[in-house]
Amino acid sequence: MAAIDMNTLLVANRGEIALRIIRACRRLGLRVVCAHSEADRNAAYLRVADQAICIGPAPALKSYLNIPALMAAAEASGAGLIHPGYGFLSERPEFAGAVEAAGRVLVGPRSDVMRMMGDKVEAKRAMIATGVPCVPGPDSVLPDDPQAIRAFADEIGYPVILKAAGGGGGRGMRVVRSESELTDAFMVTRQEAQRFFGNPDIYMEKFLEKPRHVEIQIIADAHGNALWLGDRDCSMQRRHQKLIEEAPAPGIDRALIAEIGERCAASCREIGYVGAGTFEFLYEDGQFYFIEMNTRIQVEHPVTELVTGLDIVAMQIDVARGNPLTLTQDQVRTDGHAIECRINAEDPDSFAPSPGRITGVHLPGGPGVRVDTHVAPGSEISAHYDSMIGKIIAHGATRNEALARARSALDEAVIEGVLTNIPLHRQLLDEPGFAQGGVSIHHLEHWLKARSSTDA
């Protein structure tokens, strides 16, 4: 067992975000150790790390979700810092707790804060207490009594949405449009919540019909400083999965965004949050409604980096090491507009995953274009993991310039050997609703439905 070294960071993730974290470590002069599964042993990004450690076989449960294997890699390499990336163990308080118990530091909030934010009812209560606006509905779990549940729904007004307190990934939610559906919907949602999340608690909110998804990026240090780093619009979603993200959110009053951003930063100071995080909101008719907080780096962080010029991953590591933020809120400036397209190895029409070996790659470049990906010719895209293989991000002085650069970047991009959703992105960037800006979270699914009925 090596001594704990606070200048060594273990990457507990894979793919594009592993490479992104390695780059931040290089910039900070840290030694970087990358964990990998047997399936990823030939991944090109491992060569950029100082050390690579195999943590188990391809299935994530045996490798990237295997807490003892990751802790053993930390011990063997001496890594004092552990970066969980996104997905996998990034929001598991058990992992954060294991890292703390081993005298190491997770790049993220403390396990108790992570646990609180992971329980959506507790998170909502904390938000209400700190003045962050939430979706109307009780800040407690629902009782068993059908009459009491009906009374809550009457008070909110139909339609309402039932949500699992321990839910995630867009599962464990049900919209209820009238009283006659309420009791059955409650029972089914409770069973699902127990089955998927091991937690039967259900809460109720007003269902918003045509909201946008707008989120605020924050960063907070261990010295009581918290900043908000602007906003993002991630309304282009399919099955609650984001496909295109942009910063800033088009067409929303900047003074209102600033007010919400300040509240999020203040809330972080009050709850003692340390790290990068995202407050997710639904936005409808000029109002913001908090839905959840993500206590980790997000896939879409590059759009914020391009408009602010900041390195959020490096800042995240810095605050985890106990360093104070070196910026003040007035030094956080945004410039222009950025758009990110998530590139997935999947059929652009059916969305079926398309694993396999990548035979050829040409990545776009030029002014205002950034590509975050780990793929190279010869990369193996494994069916064991998420199909996202990278992101093409474009920045411009205006939204139109960012769109134009994103279009030309997508036109240049070539990935051979697997199918990708690049053709879908080309269509979406030309789609009049999206091009105009400000679409609701249902826009993409409506457009896909219309497309498939024209094809038929």
Ligand code: ADP
């Ligand atoms: P998860 O953690 O599973 O992603 P969220 O609470 O973030 O759950 O909700 C996921 C998605 O469900 C939101 O992005 C939105 O599309 C929809 N949703 C959640 N709450 C509401 C609501 N009150 N009204 C309308 N849509 C909602």
